[in-house]
Amino acid sequence: MPSTAKICGLSTAATLDAAIARGASHVGFVVYPRSPRHVTMEQLAGLAARVPDHVRKVGVFVDPDDDLLASAIAAGRLDAIQLHETAPSRIADLRRLSRRETWTAIAIKTAADLAAAAAYVDAADRLLYDAKTPPGATLPGGMGVRFDWELLRGFRHPLPWALSGGLNAANVADAIAITGAPLVDVSSGVESAPGVKDVDKIAAFLQRVSAS
Numbered sequence: 001m002p003s004t005a006k007i008c009g010l011s012t013a014a015t016l017d018a019a020i021a022r023g024a025s026h027v028g029f030v031v032y033p034r035s036p037r038h039v040t041m042e043q044l045a046g047l048a049a050r051v052p053d054h055v056r057k058v059g060v061f062v063d064p065d066d067d068l069l070a071s072a073i074a075a076g077r078l079d080a081i082q083l084h085e086t087a088p089s090r091i092a093d094l095r096r097l098s099r100r101e102t103w104t105a106i107a108i109k110t111a112a113d114l115a116a117a118a119a120y121v122d123a124a125d126r127l128l129y130d131a132k133t134p135p136g137a138t139l140p141g142g143m144g145v146r147f148d149w150e151l152l153r154g155f156r157h158p159l160p161w162a163l164s165g166g167l168n169a170a171n172v173a174d175a176i177a178i179t180g181a182p183l184v185d186v187s188s189g190v191e192s193a194p195g196v197k198d199v200d201k202i203a204a205f206l207q208r209v210s211a212s
Contacts, residue, residue: 003176005209006162007202008060009037009187015197016047020055022206025183027051028058028082031072036195037187041075048076058082058103063090066097073098082128092123101125103162107132108147114155121158128185131165146171152179169204176212184209 007019008028019027029044030037039047044059051057056079059072063086072078080101083091088104095102104124106116109132117127129152131145146166163181168189175181188194190201 006185018199018202022203026056030060032062045075088119088123105130127159127161149178172208173212
């Protein structure tokens with residue numbers, strides 16, 4: 001079965017439209033003020049209104065409080081929530097409160113980090129394997145860092161999953177071939193500068209995914 005793709009951190013109509021036109025299965029909106037990809041509730045609502053029903057809208061959060069999450073779900077009519085730096089018990093609470101498909105990001109650097117996946121079986125619906133960011137990093141993701149994809153070869157995933165971290169048009173075919181990822185997630189790999197998505201890079205990335 002061919003892989004599908006999420007273009008994450010979208011913040012303009014032009015780049016969102018490009019992702020949809022080129023076949024993205026998911027589009028991601030970051031609600032986290034410290035990120036260069038952050039969107040306000042007003043921006044989120046406007047962007048979400050452009051997304052057709054067959055494309056799933058994912059809100060990306062860093063350990064959000066209940067009110068922020070509820071506001072974003074309402075504004076963006078979100079289909080799923082993606083949580084970073086959030087404890088399993090809290091993820092389970094937010095999944096119950098939101099009644100949305102819930103993804104959790106797991107930061108990977110070594111094989112030992114994969115052991116964390118089991119803790120989310122009763123808390124989340126999907127695991128997002130992302131690269132562990134460098135010490136002192138100000139963001140939990142979106143920094144173009146990748147991990148050794150060989151770590152996932154033959155790994156028995158306890159939940160549906162997606163691959164993230166350092167993906168771009170030049171390497172995504174290899175990433176899919178090595179890991180068998182059913183869904184790949186890109187942000188900085190389709191940007192010309194932090195937070196600035198590039199229509200041509202989006203198109204190239206999605207073309208490589210569809211050909212894999």
